[in-house]
Amino acid sequence: MATSAPQRRWQAFCPNCGGPVEFASPASASTVCSYCRSTLLREGETLRRVGQSAELFQDYSPLQLGAAGRFAGAGFVVVGRLQMAYADGGWNEWHVLFDANADTPPRSGWLSEDNGQFVMSFEAPLSDRAPNPDSLSAGGLQMLGGAAWQVASRFSATLAAAEGELPHAPRMDSSYWVVDLRNTQGEVATLDYSDPAAPTWSVGRSVRLSDLAMTGLRQDSTASVKSRAVPCPNCGASLEPQLETTQSIVCHQCKSVVDVSKGVGAELSAYHQITGGDPQIPLGTSGDLALSGGTPKPWQVVGYMERVDIPESPEDEQTFWREYLLFNKIEGFAFLVDTEEGWSVVRPITGAPAKSGKDTVTWKDKTFKRRWTYTAKVTYVLGEFYWRVRRDERARVGDYEWRNGGRLELLSSEQTGQEITWSQGRAVDAAEVQRAFALPEQQLGSLRRDVASGSDTTSLLVKVTVGLLLLALLFAFLRACSRDDCQDYKNTYGASSAEYQQCKRNSGSGAIYSGSGGGSYGGYSSGGGGHK
Known part of the structure; x- marks a missing residue:
């Protein structure tokens, strides 16, 4: 079981304010003074002030310093955090320190946010020379560490704030490139160019907080939920995010989309939207649904989105569809999609499929055939979302199918700028949707209002x-x-x-x-x- 003191701690005093500073690991190179926010570099038995960290913004992450858990049989404690920011939002990277014993030195890792889920990763030496970030683009292939990787994203990031104990001195002075890569084994890797001369390479896998047996998480009490209430910048209505990971929330009164990614107390930005349709499954509705055909699990509708394709030719028809964002506190997020061809349920995957032909990709030993490629645009949203929803948000989409008799599985890629995300799921019948969310039987006809699958x-x-x-x-x-x-x-x-x-x-x-x-x-x- 993890303890609050994985090994003997080293203590000193901040050279700026005199406040006590403590290191849990002799391998840690830096820390941020909790009293004056000074960034301190450890040099032997002394501390040197090398900068100043900005104040942390109060986000909705369930993690906090001192939280503990277990991974691969070893206990760990959360000892530090980096708050990262980029043009479309931000994310947290939590520095975790594993228990040391007589046979192994203390080991540190990173518990990072990834598409509404979490990834546990570890820094590793890179045998290859790190590529120039300008040569990498989303969707491209790259050989690194003896394996083939697909570039998932490339963006310029800045370190907005830091706290606690860190393995490297944080670079607060300028922006730098961060590149995420994924492979066919379900792994995710990161190239961090904060030190251009020696980029940091880390590799990890998706994890669930429930599987980490976490303790000491931020408590989601009624009081804490109310304390996160923010006023709509357009009409003043009180907005109360109900999810820890919410980045955008839609005002229930004026339907403005409000960016809350910078937390309570930050200046809020928002945009008006033209009123759309009413979701057939109301926000807040819960139901038991099996994502991959296994045991059904409870999911709650927390967001609703209407999208449309942009025809590439005047002769093409324009298609409209609806997507429901589902949340399960253990499983994370998934999407229930309502289209002209029927219903499907999908969720993001950590890895990336391998290209196996001109119009085919392979994932988990299944070959998926490409059916469509198109540009999609968001036209209307309701509820809460774990990413920043932008006005008229567009994505280049590729849809793939795998069939075995009457069984249909789906694979989809969405690229927005220099970021590409893969999702996997299955087709579901309207009757299954009606039963799962206990909708009135007379509503079944409207759930089937669109034509059945054109590929049927x-x-x-x-x-x-x-x-x-x-x-x-x-x-x-x-x-x-x-x-x-x-x-x-x-x-x-x-x-x-x-x-x-x-x-x-x-x-x-x-x-x-x-x-x-x-x-x-x-x-x-x-x-x-x-x-x-």
Whole structure:
């Protein structure tokens, strides 16, 4: 079991204010004085002030200094934190120190936030020369440490604030590149260029706080929830985020999207939005749903989003769909997606699939075939989100499918700027959605209001059959009209008369035999649209 003192502590006094400073590990190089915020560098038995850390902003992370847990059989304690910031928001990296024993020296790691989840990673020597960050772009492949990695994101970050004990002296003076990479084994790696001459390389995996048996987490009492209330900058209504990880919240009164990523007390930014539709599953509704077909688990609807694709050609149809953000305090976040082709449930994955062909990728020994590639835009949101929601947020999306009989699994990539995220899930029937969230039975019809999956063989056959029947009826109708319209001319003037031939030409009956087509069957377009 982790203790509050993994090994013998080293104590000293801050050279700036004289306050007591304590190191839990002899391997730690730096700390931040909790009294005057001085950044202190340890040099043997002395401390030297090398800078000043900004005040921490009060975020909603459940972690805090002193929290303890277990990972891979070893206990650890949270001893430090970096608050990182970039153009689209920020995140925390928590420095954790593992228990030492007679056989092993103290080991430190990083417990970091990742797409609404957490990753435990460890710094490691990099045998290869770190690539120039300018040569890396989201979605690109890179060989590092003897393995192939996909670049997941590249952005310029700054260290906004720091606290506690750290393995390196924090760089507070300027911004630097941070590159995240993922591989087919479900691992995530980071290249930190805060020291351009010697970039830091770390590798880790996704973890759940429940699996870490954490103790000493920030308590989510009624009082603490109310203390996080902030006023809407547009109408003044009181907004009370209910999730620890909320970065954006929609005002229940004026429907403005408010950025709360900088925490309580910070200046809030917001934007108005045009009112959209009402979600069929109301915010706050809870239901039991199985993400991968296993045991159903409780999920609560905390966010709602309407999106639309941007056609690349005027001939393409425009498609609209809805996404519900689901939350489970143990599992994290997932998405329930309502499209013209039916329902699906997906969640972000830590790794990245391998490209196995021109239009295929492989993930977990399954080959997924690409079906659509398009640009999606957010048009309306409600509720809370673990990322900063931007006005008209756009993403380049690639949808992939894997089929085995009646079983359909989905894989999707979304790229926004220099960041790409992969998600995996499965198709679900509208009846399963209705049962899971205990919706009224009379609502089942509206849940199925859209057409069934266009890739469903039976549905497609029905559409094609109906289309062909309509064409046959149209053909017979035109022939009948042609015969009725011209029969009098034929009877009066004869089949070879100019009058009869002119009537035939005006009737357009010749076009029936010309073989010209429009690419559709009974109004069901065979190209464009319906892809999400």
